[in-house]
Structure formats: C-alpha cells, structure tokens
Amino acid sequence: MVLEKNRSTEDIYLVGIGVSPGIAIGQVNLLDHRYPVYEFFIEADEIDAEIERFRHAVAQAATQLQRIKERVSGQVHLREHLYILDTHKLILEDEMLVGATETAIRTQRNAESALRQVLKNLRSLFDNIEDEYLRERRSDVDAVGERLLRILCGAAEQLTSRVEKESIIVAHDLSPAETMQVDRSRVLGFLTDKGGRTSHTAILARSLDIPAVVGLETITSQVEDRQTIIVDGESGIVILNPSTATINEYQDRKKHLAQLAQELEDYRNLEAVTTDGVRISLCGNLEMESEFKLAHKHGVEGIGLYRTEFLYLGRQQPPTEEEQFEAYCSALDKIGGQPITIRTLDIGGDKFVAGLNLDDEANPAMGLRAIRFSLQEENLFRVQLRAILRASGRGPVRIMFPMISGVAEIRACKRILREVITELEQEGLACNPDIPVGIMIETPSAVMIAPFLAQEVDFFSIGTNDLIQYFLAVDRGNQHVAYLYDPFHPAILRALKMTCDAAHAAGISVCICGEMAGEPLYTLVLIGLGLDGLSMNPSCVPRVKRVLRHVSKQQGEALVEKLLQLPTSKEVSATIDQQMRVLLPDLFARPLL
Template sequence: MDSVRSDSRIFRGIGASPGIAIGTVRMTDRGRVVVAETAIAPEEVPHEVERFTAALSKARADLSSLKQQFASTHGPEHLYVIDTHLLILEDGMLIQGTVELIERERINAEAALKRNILKFKEFFSGIEDEYLRERCGDIETVAERLLRNMIGTRHEPIASIEGGKMVVIAHDLSPTDVLQIDKSKVVGFVTDLGGKTSHTSILARALEIPAVVGLETVTAEEIDGLPVIVDGTAGTVVVNPDQETFRDYLRRKQHYEYLEREFLKLRDMPAETPDGHRIALMGNVEFIEEIPSLKGHGGEGVGLYRTEMLYMNRQGLPDEEEQYLVYSAIVEKMAPLPVTIRTLDVGGDKFAADLHLEDEMNPALGLRAIRLSLRKPEVFKTQLRAILRASVRGRVRLFFPMISGIEEVRSARRLLDEAKEELRQAGLPFDDGIEVGIMIEIPSAVVIADLLAREVDFFSIGTNDLIQYSLAIDRTNEHLAHLYQPLHPAILRSLKMVVDAAHAAGIRVCMCGEMAGEAAYLPVLLGLGFDELSMTSVSIPRVKKILRRASRADAGRLVARALSYSTAAEVENFLKGEISARFSESFD
C-alpha cells in the first residue's frame, strides 16, 4: 500500500480484467468458512457422513438451478464453469476421501472436508504452470459451497446488490458470483484472493468487467462506502482518490473506452498491411465461454486450444466420448473458422489423475507433453480419436507439444494413423486430411527446424517455453525475471531460423506465446514473416490496428536492424524509438 494523502490509499494487485471502473465500494462477505475440528463417537459417524452427502446433494441442486437461471441471461458458453463445478461434485477423490476421513479419523464432516482439500492444494501447489495451478481454486470454491451447506450459512447474493456504479470488494468471488453481476449496478470488483488465470478472472474478461485480484488483505480495510477507482489493466485500486487523481483516471477511462471503440471498428476488417501482407490473428482458448469474446474482438480462429483442463480435478481419465463432446462444442461454436487443438501437455509438474506420474527432480525437463503421450499410447490414442471425430464438426488442426526431434514426430504420426484406422473400422467419420503441426519450444527443434518442416503441415512457436529453455531461465523465479528477455538476440535469431525453415518448406508458422499479444512486438513479428499470431482476445484489436498501419517492407528493414544489435537492451531501445515515432497513439 502506498500513501497519496492521509485519506487516500492505493493498493496494488493483479490486473485480472482490463478497463477502468469508477464507483463506490460495496464490501460483501465472501470470506472462507472457519471450521473447528471435533472428535466424534463411533455411533455419530453415519450421521456425519449423511450431513456431508446431504451437502453434496444441495450443492448439485443449487448449481443446476443457477445454470437454468443463467441460461436466459448468458449464452451456454458461459455456463461451462458451472458444469465444471458439477463435475467436481461427482469426483471420487473429493467424496470418498472425505468419507474415509470421517470414518477413519472420527472427525466431524466439515473438518474431514477441509483436510481432504488440503491434499488437493498440496498436489497443485508445486505446479509450475499458473493456468493449471489456478484450477485448485475451483475445488476450493466447491468446498466452500459444501461447508456453507453443512453449517447453514449463506452469502448475500451478488444479484441483490442495490444502487449504481458499485465496486464489489470481497475476500473471494466464485465464477457463479461473477455470472450474477448486473453491469448496470456493479461496474467492477476487487478480491483478496485469485490469479489472472482463475475461472473468475477468465469470466470477468469474457464479460468485460474490470477487476483486480490477489490484493491479499484489502477486505481488512475500513473502506465500505468510499469512492474507489479500479484499474484492471495495471492492477491498481485507488480508494478515496483526491480530485486530481479522480480527474486523471476519468480521462484515462474515457481514453481507454474511446480506443476500445476505435479498435473494435476494425473487428470485421482484414488483418492486412497497406502493402498487402495478411497475418491471421487468432485466440488462445481454455474454455468455451471465451469464444464470444474471441469472435467479438475479431479473432479469426483458435490458434491454441489447451486440453489439459479435461484431465484435471477428477479421479479417472476422460474417455473418448467426453473429450469428443467438449472438442465438438468448441469446433461448432467457431465454425467455419479453424480450431487448433494441442494434444495433452502435462507431466511431473502438472497433476493429472490416473496417469500415475512419479515425482521427478526436474519436471520441466522430464516425462511430459509428447514424451508422456508416447509413453502411454492408449491414453494418447483416446485423445487423438476424439479430436479426429470432432474434425467433421468444423475445421480442426492438431499439434504436438514439446517436440525435440524427428523420431517423436514420426512416432506420434504413427499413433495418429492407428487412431484413424480404428475409427474407419468402427465406421466413425473424420477428416482424413486433418492438418498436423508441432510446437517449436525447445532449442533442438529450432536447430533442426528445416528437417522438422518436412514432416508436418505447420509450426506453432511457444515463446514462453522457448525463451525459458533457450536462456535457462525459470520464468516463475522472481530473482531471474529480469533475464526473461523476448528480444534477446538469441531469441530473435531462433525465431528467424524457424520462420525461414517453415517458409522454405512451404508451411505456415504461428506464434502462440505471450509475445504474440504484445502490440509493441508486432513490427518485429511482421518483419520476421509470421503467418499467424495467437493471443488473448482483448489483445487482437490493438494488434490489428498497428498491423493495418504497418508496412511489411519497413518491418523487414526494422528486423534487419534489430538483428544487428548485441544485447536485448539495445534491441529494446531501438524498438521503442521506432514504435514511438510510428505508432505512438496506439500505445497510449
């Protein structure tokens, strides 16, 4: 917390959903349920088990009712999160684990559930990937609902909030809370808990509600009823702003909303430079509820659909039919635009039930992604059959993650051929000409990109891991964050090598890492010759605006200059100067 004046305070958290909201604080009780552990007599065990199962039944009924209620106000794509929570309520580890603790430890049902949830938290706490780590939040949200059912307490419904231009501040908000928000009354929200990739944050972005999360103790402040500013882009919350600060943020809000309107005017216009070069601007998607936002921002397809969520928060592995239904829903929602599905990318650092993964000393370099899929061919082929079956519902492409050499590509394609033959034998239709690509995210794949290009239909560069592996940087280590440099000469040369190899072989190349959505990098990526860029939906309009003002020829000269520098700092300074001179108004 920083001090501006005695009665004005600034809090900084995580910008979860962009935009600026100006309103009045409405504190709402969304704190965690406090549970006391109580020993029970043997004859009380059946009663405690019954209390737990009754809480499960009530939670299922409540969520089903909410789903039906929201169906009239939200499209089905936003209700997927409720389905996720309903699935958690059927999870064997959640149910059996809690019942066994009641019976074995002879403790009350609330305490048994709390203990069981701690096991889930231990599983997820060591996960490197932020997106997957945040999935534990869904389990905790469901557990809180069960605990409230057992002790007979309930939260004030978000939908019942009266007044206008309110900013909800809470310890935590569930995705169903966000779905209840009436934007004519609530203009933004702030929470102690949460991360950028939580379900709550994803929904806030999809519904375009400015939000800041992860402030840890903001609900301990005496600020109810005070004026507040929420900057969901910067992750800043200003409580009781002075007049100068208020006017400054009001100007920023007006400017932000003006730019958004201007950017969205380009939604249906081609992502093309004045000298005729097209780049497909696509979206990175985890859930079907993100599709309307992707379309609304002018996305030309899904450049990366992550499938890991299907393997999380459950006891058993998803079968072919379940996967087919999920993939088909995404594909049909996007049709006729393409959906690019990445096969399973989990390993020792990403929890996936029933895969029986052993702990590894260095999971980032261990049995993960394509290595794990090839080690478990039946699990892999189940996923491949589901993707192939979904391919007749629209345009589908699939690609394999963490490829390091030719042998892996050929082995994966052999299993794909086997999956196709099994579908033929079963009389199930699929697109026999489905495009097959690979992720380029390991230095060895960069070096042999010319050889790999002969084996596949397209490349997709995952810059997050490519930078991490190339520079030997753990991007989650705060002490090394300054060394995570997308403009490092080694990274720029690697990107050029991959793009050149792809084009020499006549295949397309996409980038789906965070670098793709940074508008400041667009001139470099244009100059390098990328055919597709995949990013978060809200980044697409800004990138498109810059692209439509850029020149491919000028970008090529810019890249040639950038490649002549020796350090990332030199490249960055040069690029800042070029951006400032040519596109300054697009970065305000």
C-alpha cells in the same frame, strides 16, 4: 502485491494482473470471507453422524447453486457461463472430493478438518499442472470447498447481489457464483488478492464488461470500506487515495477508451493485413463453449490452439474415442467451418486420470508430460489420434504435437499417426490422410534444431509461455524469480528469429500461440520477426488487427534489426515502447509508472 511508486503524497500505485479492460473510479466495498473453522478429532461412535452432517452440507450446497442458476439464467450475457455452476454441482458428486472427505472423516476427523485436508491434497495436484488455464481450474474446487465449509460452519452465504450503492468490490477471491450475481448497475469493478488471467472471475468479469484486476495478493488488507480508488483493468494498475488531478486524468482516459472501443468494433470484418500488403492470420486459443461466441464477436479466422486437456480433467477414466470425436466435431461446428488446430494432450496423465497411477515427480515441468507422456501411454495416444483424424473427415483440422524436443519424437508421432490412418481406412471411417501435422516449439533444443524439425512437419507453432520459461530458467509461478520472466529478453528475440528463419527456409508457416501473440505492443516486433500468424484470446484480436493495419512489415523488420543489437531487455522494452507511441499514440498513450 507490488508497490511501484508514489506520484504524490496521495497517489499510491499498486500493480496486479489486469484481466478485464476498462477504468473504474469509486469507493471500496470490502467483502469479508473470514469465518471461524474449528477442526478437531471425534469419537468413533460420532463418525456416522458426522458423515451425515457432511452429506447434508453437500445437498444444501447443491440447492444453493441451483437457486443461483435460476436467479441468473434470465440474464442473456451470463447464459453461456451457466455451465460453470453445473460443473460445481458435478464436483459435489465427485469421489475425489466427497468420497475422499467421507473417508477422512472415518479417521475420526470432524467434517471441516477432513474437508480441508482433502482440499489441500487436491490443490497440490493442480499446482503441478503447467498449463495456466488448467491450473486455474483449481479455483472451481476451491469455490466448492469454500461453499461447503461456510455451510458446515454456519456462516452466511456471501451475496454480491446485496451491494447497495455504486462501488468497487474488493475480496480475497470471488467464486463464479458470487461474480455472476453482481448488479452491473452498482458494481463498478473487481479487485482480488487471488486469481489469474484465466480464472473464472476474470472470464466472467469480461463477460460482464466490468474492469477487474486480480492477483493483488494483499489488497484486502490495504484498503478500507468507502476508500476512493481507481482500477485500470487494462494495465493492472490500482491507485489508492488518488489525488484530484489523478482522478481527472483517469476520467479523461476513460472517455478516450470508450471512444477507442467503439472504433475497434469496425475492425471485426476487416482483413488482418499490413500497410505493405502482408497478410497475417489471426486465430483464437479456445476450448470452452463460451469462448466460441467471443471468437465470432471479435472476428477470429479459426482456432490456432484447441486445448484438449479439459476432456481429461478430474476423471476416473480417460475420455472415450466417441466423447473426444463429438467434442472436436462440436468445435468445428461452432467455429463455422474455419480451420482448427488440435493440440494433443499436454500434461502428465497422473494429474488427470486416477487409474494411471504414475509416480509423483520432483520437477513435473521437465518430467513425463505432453508428448513424452503420450508416447509412453501409446494406447491413450492412439485413442486421441483416432478421434482427431475422424474429426478431420468433417472439416479443416490440423494436428499439433506439444513439447517436441527432438527429431526422434516427431518421427515416432508420425509413425503412430500413419498406423492409425491405415486402421481407420481399413475400418471404412472417414478421415483426412493428408492431415497437416505441426509441432509446438517450446524448448531450447527445438529452437536449436529447428532446421531439422522443419523438414519433418507442415507448420510450427511457438508456445512462448513455456519457451520463455525454459530458455531463461525461470519458474513463472515462483514469486521470487517471476520478475525475470521477460518476453523482451534478447535471448528470446534471437530464439524467435531463429525459429522463423528455419521455418521459412523449409517452406512451412510459423505462428505464435503464447501470450505474446495477444499483446498489441508486441505486434510490430512479431511481424518483423517473420511470424505468419498469431493465435490469442479472441478479445485481443481487434486491437492486434488495428495495429497490423497501421504498420508495415518493413517497419517491423527495421525495428527487429535494431532490437537485435541491444544487450538488455530494458533497452529492448524502451525502444519498442517509444516506437509504438510514435506510430499509434492513441492506442499506446497509457501512463508510465
């Protein structure tokens, strides 16, 4: 947690990750997840009884999850998230958790000790995953493990439904089951030590329309029950002991945001076009079924990034061609015939498929992952290409290859793609032989040879999350250097400009599908750089569209020209902030720390 500054002797400002917009002002309700866990070795003749005790805990956990599902299934806003509870029930049947724990018990550990060791091993696998969404799925395993440990230790089930008065829940973490059971009439907001933008707590908080800030690291040790706090779920700001003046200020902002949210509803069906008539495509980054409803609600124009890794996650064997084909066709149906860009597998297979048995890597971020892995595991790659191509016979599908670093890689991908198209045609299976082919620009080498790459493909999609990390040599997950991860770094602006210029010189389109796309503060800059499209979390679309419809591309180009002359990210950031406050003061009138 970062202590930013005190505006008075009362106000203490903390900054976390804002994951669900809105402002909450109220008193703390501190949930204590602590309970004693005893770990010890058992005698050989106690092993069978200990395994039976563990199995009983598994059965009890499944019963609890089913009971929670029945309790919340009548709430319309949560129905689309019930699959999370089903996922947790499936984890209770997974050999990687249950079977491994029983095996560990046979080494004469008690159930708690065995379970903790297995959970530690599983966490290490997830920690090596680059994709933030998939890395956050570790929380599912943690939630199931926590539930089992509570049962084994005889601790009471944590029930957020028992909150007795309006308050802001503060916890080390909240499982999906705990989050689902909150009473929206009493819970004003969430604050947690753990979590990220794509954690289930964050996703559910948005569905519940409850302001939430996560990743505060030590919030549970810095607050007390009934202490007054303010939560700004938009900026990630949390204020402890707010003064009367600060409370009044945030109450005014809360009214303003409510009015603004109402105005944004009017933008759903409007075109994403600048004041000088430039059309910008606004698409969604999607994969979960629940996200498709959000896409329609917020007026996305297709799927700019359809992640496929979830199909491989936590399986003993890779998904079959038919399983993938059905998933892609389902996505086409749910998006209502709008275009969908499917990204091929973007992770090292050893972290997903047990049967591949790849060696652990010292630096997986720069190792055998993404397209490198697909080209090595060509049979796996061909199965996915067949499924994508068959889906292209059902609707407007584009294919996108991740982490391309050179021309040879894209040519190898296109060769295999052509061979698969020929196979399908010979088998009489429908596909689009002219399926648009694109690549992710995520590495410095791809930026530097973008003119050559642009001659090979139909479109570019810039993955700014990885591009920034690799360009600045900064590990976003390393708390010691994360502050250096800066989208406003002059080098990043130049990299984006070079990529856009190369794409347009070759007559192909270029979009962004990283987090930068969904930040309204960046919108004018991205237009000025020459982006043709932006793909983002669907909930970000209305505000980005509002910015688009109130600015011109000419204004963006003038701003970019000025930014490219600045030597530091601090100057770049200040210039952008000042410009946006002038152009759209009601949207960017947030307090500066």
